Amino acid sequence: MAGTRVGNRIIGAEAPVIIGWDNIGKVEGGPIKRVFFSYFQPVMLFALIGFFYYAPNDIAVASTAFMIGIGFRIVMLAFEWVSPRYKSWELTWKEFATDLFYVSLGYTILRMVESYIGSDVIIEAFLGAFNWDTFAWFTGLPLLVQAFLIVFIFDFVQYWMHRGMHEWYPLWLTHSVHHYITQFNINKGAVGNPIELILIGIGIGGFFDFVPRAFLLAGALRLGVGIYMHTNVRFNTPRWWRYIFNTTEHHSIHHSQDYQASRSNYSGIFIFIDRMFGTCVDGEAEILGMEGGRRMSIREQMLYPFTEGWKSTRNWWQRSRARAPAE
């Protein structure tokens, strides 16, 4: 494969990757279906923001956001049947059950662990130790600005954490597990080693104060954009959307079996962060995964950072000893 030059890199030399937007698939079907899947994403985003902006205080609460999130996921599951992006990403019972296991870890064990060692807990302890206060002046800003800042601050940190995971081997050991997925489905974002899931959730939002409604608006923004990242749904995403936001297309390139392609599109929500730092690649990939698409079992996913870490450390130690001059 020849690959395509993007900046100073050759993308797609190891696995097929579509570069640019011209050859990306379109929604197939009748006019109603095409219109629906062309406007669904922006309409839903603005509807979510509008709802949490104007809803009375009694309705604009965390539990409402929670229920909307669950409902949205169910809708996306249905969309995966109605407008799939790729046949090879079709959800099977086994994949659904496996993904559900990781989702359930996130809601139970990981949540418990994060309540002790999560970044917000650590920041709170840090602030308490120095008797510092959070930056409260953000609460005076317009709600939508606050919501943007909440998402942007988190996404900016996540960009560098994610990029670090691809650049630094010890962190890559934890994150690599997530790259063994060979399909995109609604719950694939939850798949990963628990250590990585804690690391990728690290944020510095705990240093800042925002009003409750701004957090809900930020949640709406994250939901309305981030939910599509790992889904097998074909949309005719608007041009302006894919310039600002991360899309399934961008993220599929990040999960491509092509090494250079996988080192791109690190941000979670705002793809313009990747554009700022020169890591954005527009396009799409169908062939995902690692090691030629080998599937990793749950057991291996749990142990991989440790077993691979041990092997690498042992090899490094043996090489160091072999290089050491004899006394």
Next chain:
Amino acid sequence: MRFFDWIWHIRGRLPLQPGQTSEEAFDRLVPMFEEQGTSYQRSDGTLIFSKKDQAAQDQMSIFDGGVLAIEPGEPTPSLTYNLKSRALLACFIAPLIFIAFAQFSIGLSALYAGSESGDRTAERGAEDTAEEEEEEAEIRLHPIDRWLGAPEPKQPGEDEEDDATEARAASDVRGERADETDGDATDEDEEEDGPRHSPGPAYVFAAIFAAVYLGGRVLEDWLIKRRFRRRLFDEEPAPGSS
């Protein structure tokens, strides 16, 4: 063993077409086993296969091994199969794991409440005073928001539900978990005196996995029979179709 190995075994029987020999039948079935991570042996009316790290795109990925045999019968021979699936077994066990986790979280919460209740009572007076001072700051709506018609925010202490804390508690993983807020622990008093870790989500997932197991056990039984039938009787609709 046979009494309960139906949990992870799927067995079935499919009569062959009149005149169809075992060789012809296996010739039609063999492409199903030529997948990444699959090895098989075929001999004298029997096919034994095993799978390792099978791809998600493998139509038989749920199975880790099994035996297919052609047994003589009247009026036609039959294909019998006995397939085993660790995924089904794991899904069957999953509810027990989450029930155990729920019990663990209850135990941990009780331990937490027991060890901290004394300290908290002593500290609460001082904390309340400090919190009251802190919470006196009024939350004002920005003029732009007022002009756009956003509802006036609740003032501190007006409501027990602390949405900021709840929303902040939501972990953001890969842009997808911003909607995850713990709807159970919204009551401030409960958070301080009651269970710190709610067993609710674990019970919910135990029930979900039980339902997923039942659905999968029935669905996969039906799907594999349909796939074998399509292969044997030329009913394969289109390449790559399930």
